Amino acid sequence: MARTISLSEYDEAKEAAKKALLTDGILIYPTDTLYGLGCNAISQKAVDKIYKIKVRDQGKPLSIIVADFPMLLEYCTVSESQEKILHSLLPGPYTFILPLRRKLPVSPSLSVGIRVPEHQFMRQVAKELGFPIVSTSANISGKKDSAEAGGVDAEVASAVDLIIDGGKCKYAQGSTIIDLISMKILRKGAVREGDRFEWAKE
Numbered sequence: 001m002a003r004t005i006s007l008s009e010y011d012e013a014k015e016a017a018k019k020a021l022l023t024d025g026i027l028i029y030p031t032d033t034l035y036g037l038g039c040n041a042i043s044q045k046a047v048d049k050i051y052k053i054k055v056r057d058q059g060k061p062l063s064i065i066v067a068d069f070p071m072l073l074e075y076c077t078v079s080e081s082q083e084k085i086l087h088s089l090l091p092g093p094y095t096f097i098l099p100l101r102r103k104l105p106v107s108p109s110l111s112v113g114i115r116v117p118e119h120q121f122m123r124q125v126a127k128e129l130g131f132p133i134v135s136t137s138a139n140i141s142g143k144k145d146s147a148e149a150g151g152v153d154a155e156v157a158s159a160v161d162l163i164i165d166g167g168k169c170k171y172a173q174g175s176t177i178i179d180l181i182s183m184k185i186l187r188k189g190a191v192r193e194g195d196r197f198e199w200a201k202e
Contacts (some may be wrong), residue, residue, distance in 0.1 A: 002028070002157060004149065007121060007166035017125050020162045021133065026050060028138045028152055030166030031065075032118035033093050033175045033190050034145050035152055037160070038065070041132040047105040050134055053159045056141040062106040063095050063113030065135040067127035072114055075132060077101055082180045085199065090116040091123070093171050093190035095135075097179040106134060111181060118192075121166060137174065147172035 005013045007030065020027050024046040026039050037053065039046035041064045051058050066072045069086065076098040078086065086096065095113040106112060115135050116123065126133050137145040138152045146152045149165035157163060171190035179186050184201040 002160045002163050004163040004165055007164055013164050014121070014125060014128075016162055017122075017164060018129055021046075021125070021129060024049070025161035026053065026159070027162040027164060028149065028157065028160050029122055029164045030119060030149070030169055031115075031122065031135070032170045033173060034147055034169055035138040035149060036065075036122070036135045037138040037156065038122065038133045038135060040129075041104060041106050041134045044105040047134060050136065053156060054136065054139070054141050056136075059108055060141075061108065061112060063115055063135045064104070064106055064132040065115045065117060065122050065126055066132050067123045068116060071126065071132070072098075072116065075101055075104070076112065076114060085180065089192075089195055091118045092116070092192050092195065093118060093175050095175045095177045097177070097181055097186070099181060104132075113177065115175065117175075118170065119166070121164070145174065 005016055007013050017027055021040050024043050026049055029036050029038055039050055095115050097111055097113055100110045100112050138156055139145045147169040174189040176189040176191055177187040
């Protein structure tokens with residue numbers, strides 16, 4: 001089993017997460033929605049490990065976490081209308097599909113799912129490292145995901161380098177996926193109370 005650090009040991013957890021990500025390691029971490037499986041999103045070697053752990057077809061893209069809106073703009077092109085929507089909903093329990101400025105190992109196409117989660121931990125890690133982090137549910141593809149570190153499949157937990165235990169995730173369900181290229185909701189998941197999606201097609 002991988003080393004587990006409680007998020008209550010915040011500085012230790014953060015430094016361990018950064019060290020793992022800088023050496024192409026894989027970690028399990030808490031978000032606002034579910035526990036995620038992550039690595040350096042610009043390292044082909046690290047991304048290949050995630051696909052292997054998840055037994056996921058490499059033709060299926062992985063989402064990424066960025067620290068904030070300025071970091072999002074480093075990797076994605078955003079129109080004025082898209083920017084307005086992003087500012088109204090981020091940080092939040094949403095994954096937005098946006099056009100990439102350049103190809104990344106996480107996507108076979110020039111678009112990507114991108115997150116700025118409410119949960120602050122991985123945003124801070126991404127900010128300090130200066131690169132995006134893979135954000136995919138900590139499970140084998142098609143199998144049960146988890147809102148608690150202890151609920152992650154043992155096969156997945158034993159294949160990673162580090163587990164950050166931050167207790168139960170706030171929403172305890174997957175993010176809502178919104179395609180901002182076609183202005184369409186692709187998957188209904190967690191929604192923050194009071195958020196509006198009048199502009200989106202169902």
